[in-house]
Amino acid sequence: MALLIGILSGLVIAEGCSVGRKGSTNSRDFVCRNAPLKPGDPSVGWRKTRAPQATDGVSLPRRFDSYRIPQAELDSFFSHAGKAETSLSFALPLPGDRGCQFFNVTSSGVIPKALAAKTPGLASLKGTAVYNPNAEIRLDYDGSTMNAQVIWNDAVYLVRPVHEGSEVVYIIFNKEDSKEQKENFEENMNGTPSKKVAPSQIQQAPLPVQ
Numbered sequence: 001m002a003l004l005i006g007i008l009s010g011l012v013i014a015e016g017c018s019v020g021r022k023g024s025t026n027s028r029d030f031v032c033r034n035a036p037l038k039p040g041d042p043s044v045g046w047r048k049t050r051a052p053q054a055t056d057g058v059s060l061p062r063r064f065d066s067y068r069i070p071q072a073e074l075d076s077f078f079s080h081a082g083k084a085e086t087s088l089s090f091a092l093p094l095p096g097d098r099g100c101q102f103f104n105v106t107s108s109g110v111i112p113k114a115l116a117a118k119t120p121g122l123a124s125l126k127g128t129a130v131y132n133p134n135a136e137i138r139l140d141y142d143g144s145t146m147n148a149q150v151i152w153n154d155a156v157y158l159v160r161p162v163h164e165g166s167e168v169v170y171i172i173f174n175k176e177d178s179k180e181q182k183e184n185f186e187e188n189m190n191g192t193p194s195k196k197v198a199p200s201q202i203q204q205a206p207l208p209v210q
Helices: 002-010 071-081 113-118
Strands: 045-048 065-068 088-094 099-107 122-129 136-142 146-152 155-164 167-174
Touching (some): 045 088, 088 136, 088 146
Antiparallel strands (some): 045 065, 065 167, 088 099, 099 122, 136 146
8 A cells, every 4th residue: 555655655746747759658747637537537637738839810818728638538538428427527727826626527418319320439528526516517519628617716728729720738827818708697606696615625636546
């Protein structure tokens, strides 16, 4: 047991560490990875990378973090999510000192079963943060790229794919740092009053896990 604890402790990586070689699946390269809730559940890892270059038709936020995610892991996760009858764990590295956070997600129920059957990999998920029950997440996957939104107290964080040739870089940013306007419903997606959780009461996920 002591040896196992030592191994897991050695995997903890501070955000901002150097990026591993392209294509590596070494767990030490990832700064954020979910812990599957049960055997057989897939996991998704985030690897820090350089900022993508702005191109015609693409407007980048003033500030953002950049990551790469193995495409096979995204495909596996959302394919599994479309068939899962129970919640799955998903991790996302939020900007600033909030760090890597775990969310429990389930189907949002907005995709008709007939459409989902015709389009493998198509998925829409929703969930709440493990360490902040007021924080909510939405995940959408079109079979190749992911978009996400997190409402964390008064902040709205977005995840957007940016294409660089055949590669995809995911940028994560506070909506206030972009040209996108904050909607009224984004104060609380459930439409019910929520009690804010002080930053000192919020933990980061134990990272990385593989």
